[in-house]
Each structure stands twice: as structure tokens, then as C-alpha cells.
Amino acid sequence: MIDNFQELGLNRELIQAVTELGFTKPTQVQEIVIPRQLETETDIVCLAQTGTGKTAAFGLPLIQDMDLDTAHTQALILCPTRELCRQISDDLNKYARFSKGFQLVSVYGGSSIELQIRSLRKGANVIVATPGRMVDLLDRKVADLSHVRRLVLDEADEMLNMGFKEELDTILSFCPANRRTLLFSATLPTEVEGIAKKYMYKPEVVTVGKRNQGADNVKHYYYMVQARDRYLALKRIVDYNPHIYGIVFCRTRQETQEIADSLIRDGYNAEALHGELSQTQRDWVMSRFRNKTLSLLVATDVAARGIDVNDLTHVINYNLPDEPEQYTHRSGRTGRADKTGVSIAIINTKEHSKIRQIEKIIGKTFAQAKVPTGKEVCSKQLFNLIDQIENTEVKDEINEYMSVVESKWAYLSKEEIIQRVLSIEFNRFLEYYKHAPDLNVPEPGTSSRSGKSSKGGEAAPAEKGFTWMELNIGTRKGITPRQIIRLMTACGVGKKGIGRIELYKEYTRLEVSSNVSQQIAKQLNGSSYRGKRLIAK
Ligand code: AMP
DSSP states (O other): OSSSSGGOOHHHHHHHHHTTOOOOOOOOOHHHHHHHHHOOOOEEEEOOOTTTTTTHHHHHHHHHHOOSSSSSOOOOEOSSSSHHHHHHHHHHHHHHTTTTTEEEEEEEESSSSSHHHHHHHHSSSSSEEEEHHHHHHHHHOOOOOTOOEEEEEEHHHHHHHHTOOHHHHHHHHHHOOOOOEEEEEESOOOHHHHHHHHOOSSSSESSSSSSSOOTTTTTEEEEOOOGGGGHHHHHHHHHHHOOOOOOOOSSSHHHHHHHHHHHHHTTEEEEEOOSSOOOHHHHHHHHHTTTTTEEEEEEEEEHHHTTTOOOOOOEEESSSOSSSTHHHHHTTTOOOOOOEEEEEEEEEEHHOOOOHHHHHTTOOOOEOOOOOHHHHHHHHHHHHHHHHHHHOOOGGGGHHHHHHHHHHHSSSSSSOOOOOOOHHHHHHHHHHTTTOOOOOOOOOOOSSSSSGGGGSSSOOOOTTEEEEEEEEEGGGGTTOOHHHHHHHHHHOOOOGEEEEEEEOOOOEEEEEGGGGGHHHHHHHTOEEEEEEOOBBB
């Protein structure tokens, strides 16, 4: 195990730069890849996730290898997205801070090609490019790759997923045959193996961690709910994690926009990121997310590619991806740079097999988590509030007002003041979760804890002396627990005769005292409520 950067054979300028960045010891991929690049000439295929420190792994030796006295382009780095392109360029410029004369130009779509051409004409030791824009520049004959000695294909699987195979073929045909190639990929599908075979010379395959495995510091959980409760489960999970900073992955642009809109409407700090937004809108969302003004980014897979945020606490799969391999990319957005992270999948009862499929790919198991109950969310929020109050800075200036405040509150006890202060924030959670149903459904083959209807699996037994009853009206008809109680009162059943009430969109389940259940059914069946003929069974 290598403990510091000096041992890797890097020069003084680079060591100074990484030290100033606060890197104390090399990550696993750096430990493996850097010495191989400095000491040997072999091509490398490196299976490593984002967040493992791979940019420095290829970037540091690449900078050390540049002949800074010539303006020729000696290295080309290809990556799938504009965001990643910028991120790599920023990182490399930071690493080369003390390497005098280092010139890097990044070229990507969605930005002025004229400006990029001007920068290229001034000279670039290194070009960092997305494949489409690179081909465009080669067509215009403004980039010369004939002196390239080092080629890096970053996130090769993503480039191929995005359909850049033809562009890669074109670009690689412009690079000298005796160049050295490094390929980084999170997964090794046959298409990537094909590229390695075709364009690399006897590459050494290096795997950081287990092949295809998600980062070790990511924990994987799934929550099983009825498909119609997916959004409610998302809100509970978010409410249960007051400091969440994460990405909610959706399958389509439309779903992404809908979920983001619903979250915003419900008072969450969220925004959508998908392909239908303009580049300016996307940049605006991303800059707010990066500086943490925004805590939830609701995104499609394509839009989230190359997001360079390191300290995400959560990745939430609102819907699992169609391709199970894609889960690796999603979950790899958290648990980066030695931080821990949580990757969550909200699934319905039919999707259990997908979880097993993903487990095989990532080589890790998911733990089934319970969607927190309303009470659990409330107590989590309360303790968060208490912590917030405890950690609030108190400025001296407040002392000026204290005597007025004290005399105004003289009639309140300390306990009453605390209750009121907490209630300012806490009431909305209490109100919202007052009659919140249990959203969990049991795994197929296990017994229910939630007491949900047969639609979700076996129904739990009613409390002793009670019977479950189902009414064909639900929240879609504006039903609230209070209205159910009123309805029961009209049938001559008092509060003591009513147990748990579970509201769903189209129906309601409630426990009623066994000795009055027939009486209720008789009274309600056939009567109408808000224009709907009631069925009670
Ligand atoms: P990457 O996998 O290249 O996207 O790197 C992920 C993050 O880890 C980046 O923010 C780097 O700045 C950071 N990083 C890279 N190498 C190290 C290191 N040796 N020590 C601490 N952080 C690092």
C-alpha cells in the first residue's frame, strides 16, 4: 500500500498541486495506474467507477509526460458529455497549476465552436473533447492529432451507449498508431471489449474493486410499495432525511418533469434536469445544485451523465432503469471520493426480480427498508429541528430585545415557549402525517405487517373485536379521516367502534367494531356519497 504521492514517481510540481488540493494519499486506482504509466508503455483498460479518483490517475502522469516546450497536441482525452469534459479540464488545470506552460483546450457541443477554434489555434498540449465536437473540428481541419502520444477514453461504456461508436472510429483513425491508449469504463460490455481489441495493443486490464461493482461505501436499499404510492414513498424518504442532497432518477423526461413539478408544488427544494431544457436552463439548474442551493435534482439518466458532484448523500431510483447495468452509473453518483452514500430503489411488487438482477451485476445485496411511518418522519423532523435550534448562532445584538421579549412572554412557562417555537416548523409535519397510512407492502411470500388490502399481499388481521371493511370511495373523492368518522357517526357508530383508517385514491379501508360491521354495510350499501353509489364490504 502506497501512503503518499512521492512514492508514485510524480514530479515536484504535481505533488505540490495535489498537496494544495488536500489529497494526502493516492486512491486505489491512482496507486495502480500512475506508476504503470510512468514506468511502462503498456495500454491499460481500467474498470473503475466515477468517484474513484480516476481523473488524477490518468491526468497526473499525462501532465508529467507533456513536452511543454512545444505547442503540438500530445494528448487527447475523449469523454461522453460536456459536463464531464469541463470537469476533467478543470481537474487537469488544477493538477497542472505549477507545471509552467501547460496548455489545455476543452471542446464540446452546445458551446461556440468559433471560440474553441480560436483557443485551439493558440496551441494545446492536451485536448479534452466530446466525440461529436471533435469530429466536427477534424472535419474543419482545425485540430491536428498527428502528434498525439497519449489517448484517454474516459467513460468508454457511456460513449458507446450514447452512440458515439462511429465518431470514435473516425477520431482514432487520425491518431498515430504508436500512441498509448488508456480506456476507463465502469462496465465492460462486449462493445467496449471490441474497442479495446481494435484500438489497443495488448492492453493490461486493471480492475479497481470488483468488476462492475458499485463503490464499497454505497449502501443499497429498496422500498417496496404499491405503484400508486411511489410518489408518497419518495416524499417520506426525503422527509425522513432532512439533510438530503441527492439525485432522483426517473425513466422519462415527462416523468422527470412531473415529479419535479409535484415536489416543487409540495414545497420541496427540487428542480428537473432533462434533455428538453435549454442549455442555459440546464446550466442554471446545475450551478444551483453544485452550490447546494438546490437539494434535489430530478433527472433522466442522459441528463445526469457526467454530473461532477461528489458529496451526494442519496441517489434515489424513483423508477429502476430499463437496463439494469445503468443502475451502476446511477448509484456511482454517490459514495464518491471516500464518502459514504445511499442508493435507494422504490419498487412495486412486480419489480422484485429486477433487484435480484441488479444485485448480480453489482455484486452486492440490497437491504429491504421500510418506508418510514408518519410518526417516524415526525420524530426525525422534530429532532432535526431541535439540533438546528441548538446549533443556531446567537448574535449579541439580540440582547437589546431580550427584555421586551421576556416581558411579553412573562405569562408563558419555559415549556410552553419551547412547545410553541418547535410548533412553528413542526405543525406542518404533524398535520400532513396525522393519518398517514403505512405504505409498505410485504415481499411476495411474506406476511403483511401493514394490514393492507389483498391488492398488496396478505391482509393483516384486524385488532381483536374489529373487522376490516372496505369502502369504494377514497382520496380522489376528497375523503379525509374526519369524513369517514362522520359517515360512521351517521350509521350510529361512535369513535370507539372505529379502529385504523387507511385512505387510498379509489377506496378506503377501515377497522370497525365486529358487532356493528353488518349494520354499517346495510346502511351504507346502495346509499350515495358525493354522487357515488357506495359499496361497503
Ligand atoms: P474522479 O473519480 O476523478 O471523478 O474523482 C472524484 C473526486 O475525488 C474528485 O473530486 C477529486 O478531486 C477527488 N480525489 C481524487 N484523488 C483524490 C485523492 N487522492 N485524495 C482525495 N480526493 C481525491
